[in-house]
Every structure is written in structure tokens, then in C-alpha cells.
Amino acid sequence: MPPAIETVDLVKEYGELRALQGLSLTVEEGEFFGLLGPNGAGKTTFINTLVGLVRKTGGDARVFGHDIEADYQQARDSIGLAPQEFNVDRFFPIREVLIHKAGYHGIPEAEAGERADEVLKRVGIYDKRNERFDWLSGGMKRRLLLARALVTDPDLLILDEPTAGVDVQLRHDLWDLVTELNDEGTTILLTTHYIEEAERLCDRVAIMNEGRKVTVATPDELKQRGTDTISLRLESSVTSSAAADLETELDAYAHDVSTSPAGDGLEVRVDDGGSTAPRLLNDLESRGYEIADLEISRTSLEEIFVDLTRSEDRTVTRSSASSSSAGGTDETDADAERSGERTETEQEGVA
Numbered sequence: 001m002p003p004a005i006e007t008v009d010l011v012k013e014y015g016e017l018r019a020l021q022g023l024s025l026t027v028e029e030g031e032f033f034g035l036l037g038p039n040g041a042g043k044t045t046f047i048n049t050l051v052g053l054v055r056k057t058g059g060d061a062r063v064f065g066h067d068i069e070a071d072y073q074q075a076r077d078s079i080g081l082a083p084q085e086f087n088v089d090r091f092f093p094i095r096e097v098l099i100h101k102a103g104y105h106g107i108p109e110a111e112a113g114e115r116a117d118e119v120l121k122r123v124g125i126y127d128k129r130n131e132r133f134d135w136l137s138g139g140m141k142r143r144l145l146l147a148r149a150l151v152t153d154p155d156l157l158i159l160d161e162p163t164a165g166v167d168v169q170l171r172h173d174l175w176d177l178v179t180e181l182n183d184e185g186t187t188i189l190l191t192t193h194y195i196e197e198a199e200r201l202c203d204r205v206a207i208m209n210e211g212r213k214v215t216v217a218t219p220d221e222l223k224q225r226g227t228d229t230i231s232l233r234l235e236s237s238v239t240s241s242a243a244a245d246l247e248t249e250l251d252a253y254a255h256d257v258s259t260s261p262a263g264d265g266l267e268v269r270v271d272d273g274g275s276t277a278p279r280l281l282n283d284l285e286s287r288g289y290e291i292a293d294l295e296i297s298r299t300s301l302e303e304i305f306v307d308l309t310r311s312e313d314r315t316v317t318r319s320s321a322s323s324s325s326a327g328g329t330d331e332t333d334a335d336a337e338r339s340g341e342r343t344e345t346e347q348e349g350v351a
């Protein structure tokens with residue numbers, strides 16, 4: 001079976017700007033794959049390229065072995081996209097929106113109706129089926145985007161920041177639902193700014209920055225790249241000259257040693273806190289320090305992410321904040337013409 005997504009040297013230029021700079025990425029069938037990166041890293045551009053909303057400038061991309069340009073329809077039919085932005089036709093009841101979507105992908109009307117009901121139930125807004133998009137709450141709108149992505153029963157579900165701005169309860173509901181879908185065999189590509197979300201859900205994550213892949217790894221592998229901090233409280237204080245000596249003495253395994261202002265606290269940064277702590281305790285006790293308390297903390301995935309994507313002129317969105325992006329389409333007329341989906345009646349602009 002070919003990979004769910006395979007891109008080789010994928011390039012997208014918007015005029016002078018290279019939003020994707022030769023991105024090669026493989027997502028295996030059945031994976032739950034996360035795409036992380038600061039604002040403007042190129043995540044939405046990558047997704048929009050896969051679904052034909054943005055025309056690549058160079059490189060290759062295949063979805064389940066179908067070339068996204070030469071075999072556009074097969075590639076597109078296998079993808080369900082829940083985009084970042086609300087782009088739903090506001091004039092039709094939402095059940096009809098879903099039926100139109102299914103119809104566009106070749107599903108007969110009777111079956112489309114059944115599927116619409118099924119996915120509306122699945123995302124928990126079946127009782128709203130005859131209402132228009134504008135009448136739904138923000139959380140219900142997110143649910144609808146997911147229902148629309150699911151109505152074609154896609155093999156690959158792409159979620160572009162599905163939980164941006166939703167409340168905690170809905171976030172957990174959505175997590176449960178996408179986990180269930182993945183367990184049933186749906187491959188999932190998720191972009192998110194919530195590092196906790198990626199850590200909790202994804203088998204592997206790719207970290208992107210400025211249109212390039214920085215790394216691909218499991219969340220655990222990424223965390224192992226970080227350092228641990230051993231925090232100690234001492235019975236007596238360390239003088240500043242003793243602290244400088246300690247730093248030299250522990251140099252064999254400590255990246256950094258710092259003392260608290262009162263001198264009775266020490267923070268020692270090491271690769272592996274668990275295995276280093278006994279040695280550190282010995283070293284300190286043999287120098288006459290008595291330890292009152294010890295705690296080990298790991299570098300969080302968020303800190304590693306920030307380190308990997310640090311850039312002078314960029315503000316990285318931290319996990320406590322949501323984000324928004326243009327993420328849209330500046331597409332040329334030729335692009336618009338080519339991506340027939342953009343002119344679908346049920347959708348405004350893109351999907």
C-alpha cells in the first residue's frame with residue numbers, strides 16, 4: 001500500500017515568498033500524524049496544496065499513490081478536510097450542506113442523505129440539522145466542519161487546527177472522536193498550535209519552520225532530545241565562590257548549575273535526570289552539602305518545539321493561545337479555475 005501522503009521536494013511560491021521550500025514528507029497509511037510549526041511555517045499551504053486549493057510551484061505530491069495534479073479527483077476523493085476557517089455556505093440548512101458535499105464527490109443522493117444524518121449524529125449536532133450555519137455556536141461550527149470532512153468517508157482526514165478557540169469539553173470530545181476514527185483505520189493529518197494536543201494524539205509529528213521540515217519524530221523521541229533539570233534544596237547555603245567551584249566540579253555531566261538568590265537552592269541541568277541524580281547526590285554529599293529535597297523535571301515538548309523553531313523576528317504561539325492565519329488562497333485565476341471545488345455551491349471560497 002502506498003503511503004497516505006508522500007511529498008518530495010514540494011515547493012510553493014507566492015510571488016517572491018517561498019512558503020514551502022522543498023518539503024519532503026511521508027505519512028504512512030493509518031498514522032495519526034501531527035504538523036507543528038509557528039505561524040507562517042507553511043502548514044496550511046501544505047494542506048491546501050494536497051487538496052488542490054493551492055497549485056504547487058515544484059516537486060511532487062501523492063495521496064495514496066495518486067498524483068495530486070495528474071490524478072486530482074482520486075487524490076481529492078480520498079481526503080476529508082476540516083479547514084481552519086469557516087467556509088460553509090450560509091444559505092442552506094447544514095444537512096443540505098453535507099448532502100451537496102457528498103454529491104460533489106459522486107455519492108448518490110439517497111446515500112448522501114443517510115451519510116449526512118450519520119455524521120451529524122457522530123459529531124453531536126443532529127438536532128441542528130435543519131438550521132443554517134450562521135445560527136450555530138462556534139463549537140457547533142467546528143463540529144460541522146468535521147462532519148463535512150467525514151461525509152465522504154475519507155481514508156485521509158486532514159484537520160487544520162480543529163480545536164482552535166473551542167472550549168475544554170469540546171476539545172476533549174473532538175480528541176475522542178478523532179482517536180476513534182484513527183482506531184477505525186482513518187489516517188489523520190493534524191495541524192495544531194496546542195503542543196499538548198499533538199503529544200496526546202499523534203504517533204509522529206513533523207516540525208516545520210519557514211517552509212522547511214525541521215524534524216520528524218515521535219513525541220517521546222522529541223522529548224528525549226531535551227534536558228532534565230534537577231532542583232535541590234540544601235540544608236545550608238552555597239556561597240557564590242562555592243557555586244562557581246561546583247559548576248567546574250560537576251562539569252563532567254551538568255550542562256548548567258545555578259543557585260537560588262538565597263543560596264539554599266540549586267538547579268542542575270543534565271541529559272537524564274533519573275540516572276544522574278544518584279551521582280549528583282553523592283558528589284554534593286562528598287563536598288559536605290546536605291540535601292533537604294530533590295525534584296526532577298523534564299523539558300516539555302513545548303520548550304523543545306520553541307527551541308527548534310526559534311527565529312529572531314517571529315512570535316511563536318504558545319499552547320495557551322489559539323491562533324489564526326490567513327492560510328487562505330491568493331490563487332491566480334488559473335488556480336481557481338483548476339480547483340473546481342472552490343466554486344462548489346456549498347462552499348464559500350475554499351474547502
Ligand SMILES: Nc1ncnc2c1ncn2[C@@H]1O[C@H](COP(=O)(O)OP(=O)(O)OP(=O)(O)O)[C@@H](O)[C@H]1O
Nearest residue numbers: 014019039040041042043044045325327328329330
Ligand atoms: N494566499 C497567500 N498569498 C500570499 N502569501 C501567502 C498566502 N497564503 C499564505 N501565505 C504566506 O505563506 C506563508 C505560509 O503561510 P501558511 O498559512 O501556510 O502558514 P501556517 O503554518 O499555516 O501558519 P498558521 O499557523 O498561522 O496558520 C506565510 O508567510 C504566509 O503569509
